[in-house]
Amino acid sequence: MQLLIERIARYNDQLAFRQLFLHFCDRLIHFAGTFLSSREEAEEAVSDVFIKLWQHREKLPEIANLQTYLYKAVKNTALNYQARIKHIYTDIDHISVKINAQAPSPEEALISRENLQQIEQAVNRLPPRCKLIFKLVKEDNLSYREVADILDISMNTVNVQMSIALRKLGKAIDLSHPPSFYLSKK
Amino acid sequence: MEQEQRLWELLAMQHSGELNELELEELERLKNVFPDAVKQFNILNTLSFNAEKLSARRKEQLMDGILMAAGDAEIEAPPGKPRKGTLIALLLIVLAIGPAVGWWLLSARRSGSGQQEWSTIQVRKGSRSKVTLPDGTVVFLNAGSTLSYPNDFTNAVREVKLSGEGYFKVVTMAEHPFVVYTPALDISVLGTEFNVRAYQDEQQTEAVLISGKVEVILKDKEQRRFTLSPQQKVLVSNEIRETTAADTVMKLKPAAKPLIAVEKVLQDAKDSSFVETAWVENKFAFRNESFEVLAQRMERWYDVVIEFKNDALRSTNFTGSVDNESLPELLKILQETKRFNYTISSNKVIFY
Numbered sequence: 001m002q003l004l005i006e007r008i009a010r011y012n013d014q015l016a017f018r019q020l021f022l023h024f025c026d027r028l029i030h031f032a033g034t035f036l037s038s039r040e041e042a043e044e045a046v047s048d049v050f051i052k053l054w055q056h057r058e059k060l061p062e063i064a065n066l067q068t069y070l071y072k073a074v075k076n077t078a079l080n081y082q083a084r085i086k087h088i089y090t091d092i093d094h095i096s097v098k099i100n101a102q103a104p105s106p107e108e109a110l111i112s113r114e115n116l117q118q119i120e121q122a123v124n125r126l127p128p129r130c131k132l133i134f135k136l137v138k139e140d141n142l143s144y145r146e147v148a149d150i151l152d153i154s155m156n157t158v159n160v161q162m163s164i165a166l167r168k169l170g171k172a173i174d175l176s177h178p179p180s181f182y183l184s185k186k
Numbered sequence: 187m188e189q190e191q192r193l194w195e196l197l198a199m200q201h202s203g204e205l206n207e208l209e210l211e212e213l214e215r216l217k218n219v220f221p222d223a224v225k226q227f228n229i230l231n232t233l234s235f236n237a238e239k240l241s242a243r244r245k246e247q248l249m250d251g252i253l254m255a256a257g258d259a260e261i262e263a264p265p266g267k268p269r270k271g272t273l274i275a276l277l278l279i280v281l282a283i284g285p286a287v288g289w290w291l292l293s294a295r296r297s298g299s300g301q302q303e304w305s306t307i308q309v310r311k312g313s314r315s316k317v318t319l320p321d322g323t324v325v326f327l328n329a330g331s332t333l334s335y336p337n338d339f340t341n342a343v344r345e346v347k348l349s350g351e352g353y354f355k356v357v358t359m360a361e362h363p364f365v366v367y368t369p370a371l372d373i374s375v376l377g378t379e380f381n382v383r384a385y386q387d388e389q390q391t392e393a394v395l396i397s398g399k400v401e402v403i404l405k406d407k408e409q410r411r412f413t414l415s416p417q418q419k420v421l422v423s424n425e426i427r428e429t430t431a432a433d434t435v436m437k438l439k440p441a442a443k444p445l446i447a448v449e450k451v452l453q454d455a456k457d458s459s460f461v462e463t464a465w466v467e468n469k470f471a472f473r474n475e476s477f478e479v480l481a482q483r484m485e486r487w488y489d490v491v492i493e494f495k496n497d498a499l500r501s502t503n504f505t506g507s508v509d510n511e512s513l514p515e516l517l518k519i520l521q522e523t524k525r526f527n528y529t530i531s532s533n534k535v536i537f538y
Contacts, residue, residue, distance in 0.1 A: 102233065111229060155202070159195065167194040173225075
């Protein structure tokens with residue numbers, strides 16, 4: 001990552017910039033989608049952030065944590081759009097990203113396919129804010145501190161929301177009917 | 187019940203490594219009380235969660251839009267804040283009308299009207315770039331290269347001039363052949379993918395065809411033409427300009443490099459890549475390349491100046507590939523095959 005940043009900032013390397021974009025775009029577009037009503041708007045918000053990033057590329061090395069910087073920039077841009085488009089969301093309580101759960105592989109799965117689907121439904125039924133935090137931690141691999149920083153909330157809130165999510169999803173895991181091979185192993 | 191809730195809280199906190207000793211003890215105690223919750227937590231941890239991903243094509247479109255908007259805004263914007271919202275809107279319309287028209291709008295603004303005005307794109311040493319031409323053709327440009335094209339790209343023949351190295355993905359337009367001009371040879375195509383390496387500080391110009399069909403026109407006195415088949419490459423000496431067909435045969439000294447050579451390009455068995463086009467993927471790859479030529483390429487790739495204090499090194503051959511590595515890392519890898527020493531100070535490298 002550091003090398004990519006240097007290539008962009010020092011050598012105006014468009015290919016490096018492209019790589020950077022590809023690395024982050026899926027996550028950032030989903031993230032933007034939690035504040036905006038359409039995918040097009042989400043793409044536009046992320047594009048805007050990257051346009052500014054390219055125009056001020058010489059300052060890239062000064063950014064301490066590029067990852068959280070990008071999430072925050074996307075959030076602010078998306079919130080500005082909300083004001084512009086006059087969609088009234090008072091909170092981040094609008095989230096439309098559907099999340100799929102995946103077991104490592106059929107052999108290693110400790111739960112049945114039906115149960116996996118139930119968990120998936122449980123994720124998508126989580127309260128919006130809780131789901132967003134869970135997604136940032138589990139899918140985007142952000143630390144609690146980074147999530148707190150990006151969303152401007154306390155570490156404690158992240159903790160509480162994560163424990164709610166984990167508990168609800170944990171409860172959805174069916175321990176009484178493990179898949180047949182799991183039994184045969186015993 | 188409340189105790190179990192506390193267990194989930196502690197499990198969640200454990201993830202962030204925020205537990206103190208007392209809490210850790212508490213966690214261990216609660217784990218024993220609620221073994222099922224622990225099992226559920228462990229299974230949950232084996233699952234991965236993914237949201238839907240964008241198509242690669244859509245990502246490319248977005249990226250092109252970003253670079254276009256960023257570049258355009260730079261030229262247009264007065265010192266104040268550019269209005270990006272409008273630019274994106276304009277860009278989307280432009281894409282909807284068609285890239286050709288869009289480019290026409292942009293280039294018209296850049297250099298005004300005028301019949302045979304050419305736009306030039308220069309890529310600095312140490313850098314690489316990707317451009318989309320008005321017809322949708324995509325060109326990757328390697329370090330230290332220059333590409334020019336007429337602002338009016340609607341001519342019968344789509345022509346570009348290249349100095350340096352470019353990888354072309356030409357959009358098929360049957361009635362508009364696409365021609366790349368270089369000092370030693372021209373390449374004429376209808377639609378295909380190929381790589382051209384025509385650095386004037388190198389001894390030869392090289393064209394590699396990946397797919398489709400291209401016609402190569404030599405810049406010798408007879409302007410000889412021949413076609414290249416996929417996965418073939420042609421190597422032409424940059425001294426070809428002064429020669430005739432007879433010279434190609436007659437003047438050939440036993441040890442001298444031929445003026446023209448057509449070779450099959452070797453495909454990597456593992457990932458079916460080609461050394462000649464690896465740079466497009468940001469790889470610095472070389473097969474059986476002399477240190478002398480390699481050093482020239484390193485000068486461009488890393489934007490350094492290289493000097494040999496030991497001339498015997500120049501003819502040493504190397505084969506290898508590095509991915510995004512820094513210059514010292516690359517040199518370390520080379521040193522594993524051949525013993526040599528070097529010093530680096532600011533932008534100068536000396537081999538001895």
